[in-house]
Amino acid sequence: MDQGAVSVGPVFAVVLAALVLVAVVTVWIGRLGSGRGIATASARAVLQLGAVALLIAAVLRSWSASVGFITLMVLVAAVTSARRVSSLRLGWPVLAPIALGALPICVLVVASGTVPLTEVAVVPIAGILIGGAMTATSLAGRRALDELRDRHGEYEAALALGFLPREAALEICRPSAGRALVPALDQTRTVGLVTLPGAFVGVLLGGGPPVQAGATQLLVLVALLAVEAIAVAVTIELVSNGLLRRPNPPG
Secondary structure (H helix, E strand, C coil): CCCCCCCCCHHHHHHHHHHHHHHHHHHHHCCCCCCHHHHHHHHHHHHHHHHHHHHHHHHCCCHHHHHHHHHHHHHHHHHHHHHHHCCCCCCHHHHHHHHHHHHHHHHHHHHCCCCCCCHHHHHHHHHHHHHHHHHHHHHHHHHHHHHHHHCHHHHHHHHHCCCCHHHHHHHHHHHHHHHHHHHHHHHHHHECCCECCHHHHHHHHCCCCHHHHHHHHHHHHHHHHHHHHHHHHHHHHHHHCCCCCCCCCCC
16 A cells, blocks of 8 residues: 555544544534534535546546536536525525636636646646635625624724725624635745645645655645635625625514
8 A cells, every 4th residue: 555645544543533423422412513413524524525537537538528617617616605504595696706816817727738637637636726705705705794793883983984885784794804814824825834735635645755745835825815706806896886795674
């Protein structure tokens, strides 16, 4: 077995089950909510990664299959973010910040020649960037809509002072939504000192030299900052223009 490879077998399954149990019990003891979400997310991860592991070889054989898989990732990210921010019926505009954040940056990175124009390189990079855009969109959207709900009186006061609806909404939600970039900023600031992120470890496990691993991770982190900044900016614009909203409360 490769010294850098994870050993897959009965012990691996037991360790995974134990980790899920620790998370569920901790949530229950700390009264942090229902542990069902952790158990469900873990089970979905097992099924989805198992399916991807079986399909990825076929996906990476042709550009048409790879493009189809990237499109699927964008759609799944949009559905997930829509549910987090609002609802599937009203949250569909989140497709815009996810696509506008991830896809142009991915094209830029590949077109520059920094990442080789091969399916095995483009699909993972696209997945990382789409995931970052999804997270930033969800955080920014939730924060912005929460602020507009909790500070509705200030929003109405701004309108009374002559602000346009978009300007009034931006004054309320922009500072809070902007904090959606904090996780990406913290990860970039502390990389190599606190964490060794996935791209770095992946290159090392694949047998690449440490310098190449560091360069790959640096590219991913800076690209993620650009992706998430675009996603947050577009999300705030959608909220401030009333295009991304939540269902009106009954009554």
